[in-house]
Amino acid sequence: xxxxTDFDRQFVxxxxxxxxxxxxxxxxxxxxxxxxRPLRLQNGWYVQRHAPMLRVAVPYGVLSSQQLRQLARxxxxxxxxxxxxxxxxxxxxxxxxxxxxxxxxxLLADVDMHGIQTSGNCIRNITSDGLAGIAPDEIxxxxxxxxxxxxxxxxxxxxAFLPRKFKIAISGAAEDRxxxxxxxxxxxxxxxxxxxxxxxVLVGGGMGRTPVIAQVIKDFLPWQQILVYIEAxxxxxxxxxxxxxxxxxxxxxxxxxxxxxFFDAVNEEFRQILEQDEGGHEHIIPQAELDRVAAxxxxxxxxxxxxxxxxxxxxxxxxxxxxxxxNVHSHRLSGYRAVTLSLKRVGIAPGDATDAQMEAAAxxxxxxxxxxxxxxxDQNLLLPWVRESDLPVVFEAAKAIGFTTPxxxxxxxxxxxxxxxxxxxANARSIPVAADITERFQDLDELYDIGDIDLHISGCIxxxxxxxxxxxxxxxxxxxxSEWYQVTLGGSDGSTLSGAxxxxxxxxxxxxxxxxxDVIESVVQTYRSQRSSAAERFIxxxxxxxxxxxxxxxxxxxxxxxxx
Numbered sequence: 001x002x003x004x005t006d007f008d009r010q011f012v013x014x015x016x017x018x019x020x021x022x023x024x025x026x027x028x029x030x031x032x033x034x035x036x037r038p039l040r041l042q043n044g045w046y047v048q049r050h051a052p053m054l055r056v057a058v059p060y061g062v063l064s065s066q067q068l069r070q071l072a073r074x075x076x077x078x079x080x081x082x083x084x085x086x087x088x089x090x091x092x093x094x095x096x097x098x099x100x101x102x103x104x105x106x107l108l109a110d111v112d113m114h115g116i117q118t119s120g121n122c123i124r125n126i127t128s129d130g131l132a133g134i135a136p137d138e139i140x141x142x143x144x145x146x147x148x149x150x151x152x153x154x155x156x157x158x159x160a161f162l163p164r165k166f167k168i169a170i171s172g173a174a175e176d177r178x179x180x181x182x183x184x185x186x187x188x189x190x191x192x193x194x195x196x197x198x199x200x201v202l203v204g205g206g207m208g209r210t211p212v213i214a215q216v217i218k219d220f221l222p223w224q225q226i227l228v229y230i231e232a233x234x235x236x237x238x239x240x241x242x243x244x245x246x247x248x249x250x251x252x253x254x255x256x257x258x259x260x261x262f263f264d265a266v267n268e269e270f271r272q273i274l275e276q277d278e279g280g281h282e283h284i285i286p287q288a289e290l291d292r293v294a295a296x297x298x299x300x301x302x303x304x305x306x307x308x309x310x311x312x313x314x315x316x317x318x319x320x321x322x323x324x325x326x327n328v329h330s331h332r333l334s335g336y337r338a339v340t341l342s343l344k345r346v347g348i349a350p351g352d353a354t355d356a357q358m359e360a361a362a363x364x365x366x367x368x369x370x371x372x373x374x375x376x377x378d379q380n381l382l383l384p385w386v387r388e389s390d391l392p393v394v395f396e397a398a399k400a401i402g403f404t405t406p407x408x409x410x411x412x413x414x415x416x417x418x419x420x421x422x423x424x425x426a427n428a429r430s431i432p433v434a435a436d437i438t439e440r441f442q443d444l445d446e447l448y449d450i451g452d453i454d455l456h457i458s459g460c461i462x463x464x465x466x467x468x469x470x471x472x473x474x475x476x477x478x479x480x481x482s483e484w485y486q487v488t489l490g491g492s493d494g495s496t497l498s499g500a501x502x503x504x505x506x507x508x509x510x511x512x513x514x515x516x517x518d519v520i521e522s523v524v525q526t527y528r529s530q531r532s533s534a535a536e537r538f539i540x541x542x543x544x545x546x547x548x549x550x551x552x553x554x555x556x557x558x559x560x561x562x563x564x
Contacts, residue, residue: 001062001372002147002296004112015116016109019043020102027099042122044115045101049424052101054093055118056108060128060146060170061089061375065362068373070111072358078104083358085343085351087415087466088167089127089375090118094422116154121162123153123234127169129177130376133297134384136332140189140197142172144294145223148285151293152227159234163241164249166234167206179377179493181205181214181501182469184251185230190220197223203233203266204255207463211503212252217263223290225274228283232270236262299333300370300385306335309388320395322406322444328391335388339369341381341403342413346438348402349431350416351379360401368394379415380408409497411453411524412438415466419459419476420483426459428476428483428513433457436517450524452497453538468503469493471539472523477510484510487519489550490542498539507551508558515557522553 004012022039025031031039040046044055056071071091075083078100084092096104108114118125126146133141149168153159159166171178172189180186186202198220205214221229237251240258255262273283311328315321329338341361344350353361361381365373368390369383376382381403386394398404407413414437417423419430434457441447456470467473473488488504511519524538526549531541542550 001064002059002143002293009109009112012109012112012114012116015043015114016102016105019105023098023102038120040101041120042116043105044118045098046119047424048094048422049420049426050422051095052098053422054096054101054104054115055086056091056093056113056115057118057125058089058091058113058375059150060126060132060143061130061377062132062143063373063375064111065365065371065373067111067113068358068362068365070107070113072355072362074104074107075358076355082352082354084349084418085353085375085379085381086417087377087379087464088118088125089130089377090125091375092418094418119165121164121166123156123159123162123166123168126150126153127167127178127183127377129171129173130374130378130382131177131329131338131384132172132374134331134333134336134338135173135175135177136330137174138172138332139174139191140172141294141297142170142187142189143297144290145172145187145189145226146170147293147296148290149227149230158231158238162234162238163243164246164251166237166251168230175496176494177377179466179469179495179501181494182207182466183214185233186214187226189223192220199223199226199229201226201229201233204252204262205501206250206252207466207468208250209247209461210252210256211463211468212256213501213503214252215255217266224284224287227285228273229266229270231283232266232273235269236265240265300372303333303336303370303385305333306387308334311337311388311391319399319404319406320392322448323395323404324391326406326408326410327404337386337388337391339383339386339391339394339398340376340408341383341398342405342408343380343403344407344413344438345402345405346442347435349418350414350434353381357401357403361403364394364397364401364403367397378408378413380413406444407447409452409454410447411441411450411455412447414438414455414457415470416457417459417464419457419465423459423464425462426476427461427478428459428485430457430459430465430474430476433474433476433485433513433516437520440517440521449534450528451537453524454491454493454498455520456491466493467491469498469501470504471498471542472520473504474516474520479510483513485513485516486510487516487523487554489523489547490539492539497537499543505547507547507554511554511558518557519554522557523550526550526553 201218202214420426458465491504492498494501
């Protein structure tokens with residue numbers, strides 16, 4: 001993982017010191033709230049429904065065991081003993097008292113962490129594939145490029161006051177595990193026929209009130225020019241993006257409205273940048289700089305390919321075998337596997353981890369994964385460097401902490417935002433709905449028979465739970481002060497399992513909170529009765545038969561509830 005330089009550390013510490021001064025002036029009453037607000041947002045501090053919320057950046061999801069231990073300490077000493085891992089590969093705290101905020105920022109700086117660009121109208125934390133650098137289907141490792149983009153975009157004056165927040169995702173594998181088509185800019189690393197590395201650039205994706213799939217604006221851009229091209233895109237967005245209506249301020253609205261004119265404007269801006277600074281040398285990534293950054297993303301010392309073993313040999317049916325099937329993933333290095341530590345189980349909100357669990361996960365990483373973890377898009381943790389011969393021991397150690405739920409990719413491995421229990425923007429709660437569904441589907445035989453399903457829950461239209469891209473999506477809505485939920489089917493994040501990225505379709509009027517669990521059960525049972533074979537996946541059945549059978553089943557739940 002990337003090793004901070006002296007400059008990096010000085011920068012983060014200086015930022016923490018600046019924040020301490022701002023906070024002290026605010027608490028003393030000399031810096032009014034309306035002046036302090038943009039300053040705290042620039043460091044990841046929100047004021048939520050009950051208390052301040054801090055969002056800590058985990059760039060492209062890579063985390064060291066030392067950093068995770070520090071996050072555990074903050075949860076234990078300053079919060080209520082837990083944190084929440086998000087789909088943006090960040091960590092959120094929900095209960096840190098504002099007077100202690102500067103102390104927390106200092107602790108983060110001690111381990112090369114911060115909250116810069118996790119909020120506000122700027123380029124947010126850049127996300128990537130949780131299997132980056134280790135996936136067998138990887139074309140190019142995206143991590144060095146993600147780090148170059150992170151450094152370049154941090155506090156860039158062109159990006160300090162955009163019309164709205166701006167999100168970038170990057171993938172370097174044949175399988176899109178970063179949902180790049182759902183981002184303001186999506187980047188797919190490729191190689192051309194000559195073996196040269198470049199980017200396919202997508203622009204204009206996003207969720208929220210108007211779900212839009214990004215369009216390809218450049219099919220192959222030499223990697224050296226990616227900073228130039230992104231700057232061209234953001235300049236055009238900055239110039240023409242709407243600032244009079246926050247719901248229409250995202251770049252997806254501009255791209256959808258202008259179409260080819262937007263593309264032409266970007267390409268002309270790109271040409272001018274290259275021309276004005278004599279070939280774009282101020283923006284072109286030098287090979288030496290990429291090499292410097294890439295040197296941090298090598299195979300850890302002591303990791304060497306070994307003879308692969310059949311990890312299922314002699315394994316009897318049971319919890320360990322199911323864990324191997326669901327939580328253990330192929331690796332590009334022979335003799336190694338990646339292991340998902342599931343944060344989805346009864347009694348725990350999806351993505352939540354206690355301080356004790358964070359400490360335990362850090363210990364697992366130190367013992368079995370060379371001190372490295374990943375935060376995944378699906379709100380789990382992942383150990384990227386596990387020897388196949390260590391898998392039985394890893395299983396037993398992870399089981400003792402509650403990390404071995406064998407449900408990765410299944411219905412209960414759901415994505416969910418914190419919802420109305422914490423967020424001031426939410427219309428409805430997500431956590432109780434997630435808990436109800438989790439409790440209903442505890443039979444592993446039933447879960448395995450149902451098979452792969454992406455279930456995503458958002459507490460409001462801002463879509464932090466990515467409900468649009470779920471095979472089953474649940475959206476909290478407000479009806480006269482009451483919590484109701486809209487259900488969609490057939491969404492996709494763009495992965496091979498899900499097919500081309502797209503938004504789900506609403507299956508009818510919204511449902512009351514006490515109906516949602518019954519609706520999901522009814523939808524699942526309809527799938528099992530409609531599928532052509534046990535091998536046909538949920539998303540494929542929905543696409544084959546359409547949503548009408550599911551709509552009828554869901555409406556029957558409403559009718560039976562009304563009758564009762």
